[in-house]
Every structure is written in C-alpha cells, then in structure tokens.
Amino acid sequence: MIKLIVLDVDGCLSDGKLIYSAETIESKVFNVKDGLGITTWIKLGNRVAIITGRKSSIVKKRSDELGIQHLFQGIKDKDRVLKELIDSLDLKYYEVAAIGDDLNDYNMLNLVGRSFTPNDGVKEIRKTVNKVLASDGGNGAVREMIDILVDENNQRDDFMKVWI
Template sequence: MIKLIVLDVDGCMTDGGIIYSNSAEETKKFNVKDGFAIVNWRKLGGELAIITGRKSKIVENRAAELGIKYLFQNVKDKKATLVKLLEDINISADEVAAIGDDLNDYNLLSYVGKSFTPNDGVDKVKEIVDCVLTRKGGDAAVREMIEIVLEENGQLEQFMELWI
C-alpha cells in the first residue's frame, strides 16, 4: 500500500516552463486538478513530499497552500534526500509512489515502489517507470497519478465519497 507520494515540480506539477518578468520575478502555473487530488489524498491520510532540483518561493507557497508537510528544494541527489526522509518517518521505499520527468529523477524513480512519469517525460525515464501517464506535466498528470494510486490502494471509492 502506498503511504507517501513524492512529487517533482517542474515538468510534473507544472508544464516545465519558467517565465521571468522584466523585473526577473519567476512565475509558474499549477493545475487546480492536481491541487484538488493532493488535498484529498491528505484527507484520506496520505503523506506527500516535494523533492525538487530548483529553489523557488512560489513552490514554498504552493506546498503550504496544499498542506504538503515535506518540502526539499535545491536538491542535487533526490534519492539520498528520500532515503533520509523515509528513515525519519519510518516508511519503506515499497510504500512510496513518485513522479518525475527527467534524468535528475531517474535514481529516485528506480528506488520507489511505484514510479510515474508524465506523457512528456524524457525517453530514458519512460523506459524505467512503472507507468507512463496519459497526461503531460502541468496538465493534471499528478491528478492522474494520485487516482491510480488510490485505485491500487483500494481508496478510490473513499476519494469519490468525499464529494459525491
């Protein structure tokens, strides 16, 4: 059973685009459907972590808004960060699902119990994940992933009952 979902940001929670204003302020676009699934995964008792290679106040704000407890930014070795987190919260790698889209996610995705990549993830990542999603990064790929995890956990009906 999956207890922890690990999210990459750029290319998974977003479409991978980074927009800078004239004053060098960065902006990102998140999908509300992903946020809905994340919040409701938490309501069902699931844990979440963001492990990302970049650092952004925008990501910090989004994690806080969604109630994501574990946020790791500017990470060079995502697998090592996850291994330490799992030790701290006493969860095994088999109880983890993760989504990533590029080579910096490769080792983490190879380590977890269930791995995902958006439809536009890089080919080398597509070759090793358990599931290539139908949606692209930033286009509710995280929502699709969470619904698959919920179904495999036997929790999809509970998820639906939160709203129907």
C-alpha cells in the first residue's frame, strides 16, 4: 500500500513553462484537479511531499494551500532528500510513489515502489518508470497518478466519501 507520494513541480504539477513578467515576477499554472486529488489523498490519511530542484514562493503558497506536509525546494540531490524523508517517516521504499519528468528525477524515481511520469516526460524517464501517464505535466498527470494509487490501495470508496 502506498502511503506517501512525492511530487516534482516543473513538468509534473505545472507544465514546466517558466513565465516572467517585465519585472521578473515568476508565474506558474497549476491544475485544480491535481489539487483536489492531493487534498483528498491527504484526507484519507496519506502523506504528500514535494521535492523540487527550483525554489519559488509560488510553490510554497500552493503547497500551503493544499496542506502538503513536506516541502523541499532547491534540491539538487533528490534521492538523498527522499531517503532521509522515508527514514524520518519510518516508511519502506515500497510504500512510496513518485512522479518526475526529467533527468534530475531519475535516481529518485528508481528508489520508490511505484514510479510515474507524465506523458511528456523525457524518453530516459519514460523508459525507467512503472507507468507513463496519459496526461501531460500540469494537465492532470498528478491527479491521474493519485487515481491509480487510490484504486491500487483499495481506497476508492473512502475517496468518494470525502465529497459525496
């Protein structure tokens, strides 16, 4: 049973595009379906972590908004941080799923029990993960992953009960 999902941001929670205004203010676009999936996953008693290579106040705001328990930004060695997190939560690697889309996610994805990439993940990641999703990053890929894990965890009835 998966108890923790680990999310990359750029290319997974967002479409990977970086938008800067003339004043160099950064913008990101997030999918509300991903957000609903994340908040419901947490309401089921599961955990969520973000491990991302970039630092952004926007990611902090979105993480807080969704109630994500563990946020790690500016991380170059994602697998090291993931190992430390798994140890601190007293989890087994097979109880963890992760989504990533590019080479900086490679080692992290190879540590976990279930690994995913959006449909537009790079070819090297597509070859190594357990599941290539039908959705592109930022377009419901995280929600698609959560839906798969909810079904595999036999939590669909509980997932639905949160909202109906």
